[in-house]
Amino acid sequence: MRDPESRFVADAMLGSLARKLRIFGFDTRYHTRGTDRELTSSAKAEGRIVLTSDRQLCNQRDSSLHVFLITGRSDRERMLSLVAEAKSHGIQLTEGESRCALCNGTLMPSRKGELREQVPDSVLRRHRSFNVCMDCGKVYWKGRHWSRMRKFLNLLRSKKI
Template identity: 40%
Template sequence: MALKAPSFLADAMLGSVARKLRIFGFDTLYIAHAHDDEILKMGIEQGRVILTADKELFKRVVKAGARGVLVSGASDLEDLVHILSKNGITSVDLDGIGSRCSVCNGLLEEKKPEQVKNGLPDKVAKMHREFYQCTVCNKVYWEGGHLRRIRALAKSVDSKLLLLGRTSATT
């Protein structure tokens, strides 16, 4: 990932996009209940790119001189590609799992099975050797169906970003 990775602030409609950005390793706050004023203030104070599908809020973001991306909210894939390309990200580097907890935005640490706090379900401990645990809420991640889907999504995002890059280079 680029050194100066942007951080994001997603509004109430974009919970799913926010979780995916976290898994991709981007520092992303998601506010389920907040007034537009609060979102605007927090985005400016913390230097976060405000993500919204709300045209009125986006207008205010632009007017306030804050950074923001207006998404359609129609599909996570399209929204992610749009958000990342607007921020100069040309690929999603999923080394390991990425670095953030999808639930709380905490940083993840690689763990051996015996190091996982609060233990693992027996079945999971038997089937997997590599784990990641959130340093804040202790949620455990492992190489399974969920991560596989996220990797597939990352691949789709990357190929679309690549295509966008090519198109803009030739026009």
């Protein structure tokens, strides 16, 4: 049986990392409003791991909640620190299907014919598979950026950092 997918809630400082995690296939809520207490109690209720760059929040950890301290200036460094934290907490990171980078919605495959209004012809010609966010309607295609990111995730994994 597969491990359950890892789910996160990222604090307000980590918006860019949150968007990347969604593309990697991690269900990631982005906590932009509300107190730290609201952040931790909703994380507990939803079974999410808290991602924060706030050391104070990290020190408030209780045993029923995982809080990862995310350090680094670039998302690459932050991703490395996330993987290191997962290892030190003994958590296996398991991703699912890519999600919408903007809203964390579920993506569904879409036919080219249905996208003529939203996507430029040049893009329709160059790519074969398209996905549409069920929540906000944003269209995604697997361009070079997408495959670079998936490659990066596999690299992190193969190194077993």
